[in-house]
Amino acid sequence: xxxxxxxxxxxxxxxxxxxxxxxxxxxxxxxxxxxxxxxxxxxxxxxxxxxxxxxxxxxxxxxxxxxxxxxxxxxxxxxxxxxxxxxxxxxxxxxxxxxxxxxxxxxxxxxxxxxxxxxxxxxxxxxxxxxxxxxxxxxxxxxxxxxxxxxxxxxxxxxxxxxxxxxxxxxxxxxxxxxxxxxxxxxxxxxxxxxxxxxxxxxxxxxxxxxxxxxxxxxxxxxxxxxxxxxxxxxxxxxxxxxxxxxxxxxxxxxxxxxxxxxxxxxxxxxxxxxxxxxxxxxxxxxxxxxxxxxxxxxxxxxxxxxxxxxxxxxxxxxxxxxxxxxxxxxxxxxxxxxxxxxxxxxxxxxxxxxxxxxxxxxxxxxxxxxxxxxxxxxxxxxxxxxxxxxxxxxxxxxxxxxxxxxxxxxxxxxxxxxxxxxxxxxxxxxxxxxxx
Amino acid sequence: xxxxxxxxxxxxxxxxxxxxxxxxxxxxxxxxxxxxxxxxxxxxxxxxxxxxxxxxxxxxxxxxxxxxxxxxxxxxxxxxxxxxxxxxxxxxxxxxxxxxxxxxxxxxxxxxxxxxxxxxxxxxxxxxxxxxxxxxxxxxxxxxxxxxxxxxxxxxxxxxxxxxxxxxxxxxxxxxxxxxxxxxxxxxxxxxxxxxxxxxxxxxxxxxxxxxxxxxxxxxxxxxxxxxxxxxxxxxxxxxxxxxxxxxxxxxxxxxxxxxxxxxxxxxxxxxxxxxxxxxxxxxxxxxxx
Numbered sequence: 028x029x030x031x032x033x034x035x036x037x038x039x040x041x042x043x044x045x046x047x048x049x050x051x052x053x054x055x056x057x058x059x060x061x062x063x064x065x066x067x068x069x070x071x072x073x074x075x076x077x078x079x080x081x082x083x084x085x086x087x088x089x090x091x092x093x094x095x096x097x098x099x100x101x102x103x104x105x106x107x108x109x110x111x112x113x114x115x116x117x118x119x120x121x122x123x124x125x126x127x128x129x130x131x132x133x134x135x136x137x138x139x140x141x142x143x144x145x146x147x148x149x150x151x152x153x154x155x156x157x158x159x160x161x162x163x164x165x166x167x168x169x170x171x172x173x174x175x176x177x178x179x180x181x182x183x184x185x186x187x188x189x190x191x192x193x194x195x196x197x198x199x200x201x202x203x204x205x206x207x208x209x210x211x212x213x214x215x216x217x218x219x220x221x222x223x224x225x226x227x228x229x230x231x232x233x234x235x236x237x238x239x240x241x242x243x244x245x246x247x248x249x250x251x252x253x254x255x256x257x258x259x260x261x262x263x264x265x266x267x268x269x270x271x272x273x274x275x276x277x278x279x280x281x282x283x284x285x286x287x288x289x290x291x292x293x294x295x296x297x298x299x300x301x302x303x304x305x306x307x308x309x310x311x312x313x314x315x316x317x318x319x320x321x322x323x324x325x326x327x328x329x330x331x332x333x334x335x336x337x338x339x340x341x342x343x344x345x346x347x348x349x350x351x352x353x354x355x356x357x358x359x360x361x362x363x364x365x366x367x368x369x370x371x372x373x374x375x376x377x378x379x380x381x382x383x384x385x386x387x388x389x390x391x392x393x394x395x396x397x398x399x400x401x402x403x404x405x406x407x408x409x410x411x412x413x414x415x416x417x418x419x420x421x422x423x424x425x426x427x428x429x430x431x432x433x434x435x436x437x438x439x440x441x442x443x444x445x446x447x448x449x450x451x452x453x454x455x456x457x458x459x460x461x462x463x464x
Numbered sequence: 465x466x467x468x469x470x471x472x473x474x475x476x477x478x479x480x481x482x483x484x485x486x487x488x489x490x491x492x493x494x495x496x497x498x499x500x501x502x503x504x505x506x507x508x509x510x511x512x513x514x515x516x517x518x519x520x521x522x523x524x525x526x527x528x529x530x531x532x533x534x535x536x537x538x539x540x541x542x543x544x545x546x547x548x549x550x551x552x553x554x555x556x557x558x559x560x561x562x563x564x565x566x567x568x569x570x571x572x573x574x575x576x577x578x579x580x581x582x583x584x585x586x587x588x589x590x591x592x593x594x595x596x597x598x599x600x601x602x603x604x605x606x607x608x609x610x611x612x613x614x615x616x617x618x619x620x621x622x623x624x625x626x627x628x629x630x631x632x633x634x635x636x637x638x639x640x641x642x643x644x645x646x647x648x649x650x651x652x653x654x655x656x657x658x659x660x661x662x663x664x665x666x667x668x669x670x671x672x673x674x675x676x677x678x679x680x681x682x683x684x685x686x687x688x689x690x691x692x693x694x695x696x697x698x699x700x701x702x703x704x705x706x707x708x709x710x711x712x713x714x715x716x717x718x719x720x721x722x723x724x725x726x727x728x729x730x731x732x733x734x735x736x737x738x739x740x741x742x743x744x745x746x747x748x749x750x751x752x753x754x
Contacts (some may be wrong), residue, residue, distance in 0.1 A: 116505075116506075140505055141505050141508055141509075142508045232700065233702075289590065289591075290610075291609075291613070293613075293703040295589070426721050429720065429721070437703075439703065440612075440615050441703065441704040
């Protein structure tokens with residue numbers, strides 16, 4: 028019996044030994060690859076990997092880099108944009124962050140507070156960063172330290188069906204009255220069954236950052252700041268002003284009163300709205316240039332038919348920068364290698380190729396001057412960059428997205444009056460401001 | 465009486481279970497309670513706040529209204545599970561030809577992952593391409609497509625319907641197992657005593673099922689009170705606050721607003737609500753011994 032037991036133990040140990048030897052030899056083979064150079068694996072958490080056509084295009088770019096640098100292996104971890112901040116937080120808490128991760132100006136202050144991002148100003152050098160638009164660099168920095176390398180900008184603008192507008196003799200809307208007029212004209216019954224099957228505006232009304240950021244640009248076009256510092260440096264909200272109420276009412280009326288929006292607006296997120304545009308159901312949507320790549324990949328016939336123009340104004344045009352880039356984790360053991368790959372991503376050739384595929388705008392000054400940026404598809408986005416506003420440097424800013432989205436949803440789906448909705452929004456906003464330390 | 469040697473051996477037998485419980489249940493619970501006293505990002509910031517978040521939660525009616533909404537949701541879902549689950553389990557307990565096939569089919573909703581169920585029903589409810597609108601318009605019941613998940617009145621009902629569909633098989637199977645453990649002899653004895661079918665159900669089946677029903681109702685209530693996944697996929701708590709149950713509020717506090725301390729305080733309070741519900745059920749339906 029004892030002999031049998033001993034035999035079992037010896038067998039287990041032998042198997043374990045063999046397994047470890049196999050692993051060790053595998054590692055050795057790897058490190059001996061590439062003409063004896065040490066193999067470095069970098070892990071990158073990317074939102075592009077979950078999107079089309081961005082994912083395959085990013086993979087292809089990484090493969091080109093790996094061909095040029097056989098000693099580097101790039102592995103991607105895909106994460107949807109809506110889950111990015113949660114995933115980064117969870118991985119940071121567990122001490123398991125990848126070498127680099129997608130980041131946005133909305134999250135950089137939180138990430139900076141967690142001390143999980145490398146100061147890229149120091150790592151990349153100020154000379155190298157001179158090639159970028161200064162306002163985009165500012166948007167991507169906290170306390171003068173660059174938190175993410177801005178890969179693309181996706182300023183919010185109005186994308187519209189240029190061919191439909193021309194057929195109706197409409198001009199790109201300069202203000203909200205013209206916008207409403209165009210939306211009404213383009214809401215139609217195309218198959219003659221007595222019901223509208225084409226709508227003027229593909230409104231994104233979900234209760235998340237995607238929906239809220241869009242309405243925020245409308246709000247700002249009415250001259251309203253959801254959050255700003257007053258002359259004494261104190262944070263205040265203007266959500267209870269008559270201008271704010273007017274903006275909310277106008278936006279909600281597009282659905283509730285004018286009927287220029289397809290049914291189910293509170294369920295319509297970006298993917299749904301882009302699909303509606305791709306299938307010829309809507310004529311306009313507020314979005315970044317990334318929608319162009321998405322829509323055209325769904326319906327290539329729309330190439331050349333989608334135009335862009337800055338967001339219509341009440342008192343001014345506005346836009347968000349929509350900056351997206353990569354942060355290098357403070358814990359990364361391969362910061363220099365990651366930085367080199369990020370530089371490769373934003374070089375002029377790759378930036379233009381990326382713009383062609385994804386529609387997102389480049390972030391360097393020289394590339395921004397290229398011819399392909401002045402086509403009707405992109406001209407509105409490039410122009411919109413002039414009107415872009417910076418996100419308030421407020422730690423709890425994400426709460427304002429929820430506050431605003433709750434307000435318009437309550438008005439759309441719950442028939443709340445604008446007074447009720449903005450009163451609750453203002454109370455919540457003041458509570459957040461009060462609790463901010 | 466156990467000798468000290470065999471008592472020592474006994475500790476070794478229970479040690480794996482004790483360690484597992486300590487690591488997987490006790491530690492997270494205590495850590496969650498610990499976090500609730502801090503303003504923290506879980507990495508670099510640990511500012512002690514004492515009972516600030518608890519005071520904040522109790523100082524306005526927001527949290528209470530979420531709890532009431534969640535209770536409202538739970539009551540409807542659990543009632544739906546029990547009505548459908550009990551009815552179907554009684555049918556499945558009959559000796560009918562091919563009943564095994566129905567048992568397999570009826571358990572299918574429970575086997576689908578919650579994410580799949582959420583997406584599936586979201587498509588069914590879609591106002592432009594969804595099956596429900598298409599069928600109802602085809603039958604002439606509605607003239608225009610309805611945004612089931614986009615209206616405060618219908619969204620709450622829609623979420624309850626999906627939750628009932630997803631959860632009834634578990635109740636059905638547990639009750640079926642309970643039914644099958646009741647001896648035929650008891651029914652025969654009841655029949656001899658003059659019981660008809662209804663009386664046998666009332667005086668034999670229900671009392672014999674009571675231990676199973678008690679466990680099932682506690683499990684089902686607590687499970688659906690904490691439910692998150694499908695509601696998040698279907699409505700994200702909207703439109704407005706129509707389906708903003710407490711689990712969604714906690715999730716948002718933690719992972720959208722990064723208020724981990726407040727989220728933990730809310731979770732601790734939910735834990736006590738769940739514990740109270742379990743205690744209440746045992747007092748109401750149990751035999752009083754526990």
